[in-house]
Amino acid sequence: MAAEEEDDVEWVVDTIAGFLRGPAWSIPILEFMEHNCEVFDDEEESKLSYTEIYQEYQALVERLLEDYLKEVGINEEKFQEAFSSPLAKTHTSQAILQTVLAAEDFRLFKKMMVQKNIEMQLQAIQIIKERNGVLPECLTEGSDVFSEIEQEEMKVLREVLRKSKEEYEIEQERKRTEEARAKLKAPDVTHNFPGDSREAVKVKESTERAEDSEETPKCPLEGSHKSTKEDAKRVCAVQKGTENLPQPSCTKGKEDTKKRSAGKSSENTVQKAGVKGPDLSETEKQQLKQREDYLKKKRDLLLATKKESKNNVPPPPNTDQKEEESPPKEGMSEEKQRLLQKRKMLAEKLKEEVISKR
Amino acid sequence: MGELGLGRSKLKGSPEQELRIVLLGLDNAGKTTLLKRLASEEVSTITPTQGFNIKSVHSHGLKLNVWDIGGQRSIRPYWKKYLGSTDLLIYVIDSADQKRFEETGQELAELTEDESLTGVPLLVFANKQDLVTAAPAAEIAEGLSLHTYRDREWQIQACSALSGEGVQDGMNWISSQIINRKK
Ligand SMILES: Nc1nc2c(ncn2[C@@H]2O[C@H](COP(=O)(O)OP(=O)(O)OP(=O)(O)O)[C@@H](O)[C@H]2O)c(=O)[nH]1
Numbered sequence A: 001m002a003a004e005e006e007d008d009v010e011w012v013v014d015t016i017a018g019f020l021r022g023p024a025w026s027i028p029i030l031e032f033m034e035h036n037c038e039v040f041d042d043e044e045e046s047k048l049s050y051t052e053i054y055q056e057y058q059a060l061v062e063r064l065l066e067d068y069l070k071e072v073g074i075n076e077e078k079f080q081e082a083f084s085s086p087l088a089k090t091h092t093s094q095a096i097l098q099t100v101l102a103a104e105d106f107r108l109f110k111k112m113m114v115q116k117n118i119e120m121q122l123q124a125i126q127i128i129k130e131r132n133g134v135l136p137e138c139l140t141e142g143s144d145v146f147s148e149i150e151q152e153e154m155k156v157l158r159e160v161l162r163k164s165k166e167e168y169e170i171e172q173e174r175k176r177t178e179e180a181r182a183k184l185k186a187p188d189v190t191h192n193f194p195g196d197s198r199e200a201v202k203v204k205e206s207t208e209r210a211e212d213s214e215e216t217p218k219c220p221l222e223g224s225h226k227s228t229k230e231d232a233k234r235v236c237a238v239q240k241g242t243e244n245l246p247q248p249s250c251t252k253g254k255e256d257t258k259k260r261s262a263g264k265s266s267e268n269t270v271q272k273a274g275v276k277g278p279d280l281s282e283t284e285k286q287q288l289k290q291r292e293d294y295l296k297k298k299r300d301l302l303l304a305t306k307k308e309s310k311n312n313v314p315p316p317p318n319t320d321q322k323e324e325e326s327p328p329k330e331g332m333s334e335e336k337q338r339l340l341q342k343r344k345m346l347a348e349k350l351k352e353e354v355i356s357k358r
Numbered sequence B: 001m002g003e004l005g006l007g008r009s010k011l012k013g014s015p016e017q018e019l020r021i022v023l024l025g026l027d028n029a030g031k032t033t034l035l036k037r038l039a040s041e042e043v044s045t046i047t048p049t050q051g052f053n054i055k056s057v058h059s060h061g062l063k064l065n066v067w068d069i070g071g072q073r074s075i076r077p078y079w080k081k082y083l084g085s086t087d088l089l090i091y092v093i094d095s096a097d098q099k100r101f102e103e104t105g106q107e108l109a110e111l112t113e114d115e116s117l118t119g120v121p122l123l124v125f126a127n128k129q130d131l132v133t134a135a136p137a138a139e140i141a142e143g144l145s146l147h148t149y150r151d152r153e154w155q156i157q158a159c160s161a162l163s164g165e166g167v168q169d170g171m172n173w174i175s176s177q178i179i180n181r182k183k
């Protein structure tokens, strides 16, 4: 290839890369994913409904790209040449390329949507956690879960989680105003939660709200509080997601019976979870429970898929793996507190990843 | 698809030729079993397909992206959404389910009339030949009036997706079709 042609390709790649990094691309793409990811789970079999969503995505990508290319005067041929050149890979991030490639690869699209769904679940849990006014003591344990999430995936998660940090701060603010009226409520259901074998959870015994608050500074929330319209909008989007709970698909018995039982209960120092004063309604509690189940299952499945072995089995619910603990205090059931705590740490850990890597 | 060629795998620039193959047939015909057999996966724990499955199979230097769509009556109206840009149609028949030969023949006839499949080669797998009650492939071909198909290449292949017998022969026919088409 002649040198000037190469320059030309490079110019096209850079131009397109610039566009793909900008808001004209990323906002509609992200919005699409957030609005449509809820039905996506990582069962091997795909639902019929994915196809329609996929076609909408293809149309969106096509429209955004075509409009832009027309605007800057890059023709189809040049675009394809540039996009399939090796330069495309070095001049753009994998995460950005993925949003384009997903329009021509259903399986990539599905994977992207499943990830987005899990991210949204995590965000929702963060918000719920903030409402409860409790932050986990430390995030140093339970890391094995995350070491299994590949770097590449973390990159995808990072951007969204960075944004969620801002939402987090808004929630924090809100929480402070509501703190006074936080009261204990006894839950009406005590679910027999499966112990999550892969998270070694260490939570300080604490029933004092004050103590919990002292832990707060450990969490990276010191960033400036920007209460822009965009932030507010994003929070709304997530809260909306919280209401539209996907049915926990663990009702499919097949999954549950197959799960491994590789518990590490002896290592777990699961003590009393320091959750106190949840101002959640019964409905919210119920939703939280569903979300916990759902998220856990999805995450386990995601990790199992990564191991890429055909004979892998989804991880176990370990129903009989209850820790010996003091009886539930007034508030949420002990099981529930523990689960909530784990979910919080999961979200927190991801958040830490994001912020420390910035 | 529009002008950018999305959906035609142009952007990835992969060296391997990719083909889209759609696997259809009545429920219980053995489509998913066949798909898993092609992908060398376990075939003993397959449940009826409510949506669809996709797997890539590498054969004769080709990457075959095989789409297996559920065959229950309620799902059949969705089949046509999956027919676009199909390079080859595989139609699977339960050779032992004589009661439904007519039904499966009707579904196939309807499919072949779909304009997305005009000229698309057709491979019929006369599956479940391991069962003693299975009708021979020639009889099924006649029942389906395959010989009246003029405007497309077709082939019927007796097989057992369960044991794997005959499956490779079908795949060989597929690659010969693709290679002929390229010339
Ligand atoms: N004996 C025998 N049984 C088979 C063969 N192929 C499939 N089966 C069985 O037939 C049943 C249905 O197979 P599936 O692969 O689920 O059929 P399908 O066409 O995917 O059905 P839907 O998903 O409902 O459309 C299963 O119990 C299979 O084990 C075969 O070659 N011989």
Ligand SMILES: [Mg+2]
Pocket: B031, B032, B033, B047, B048, B049, B068, B069, B070, B071
């Ligand atoms: Mg099936």
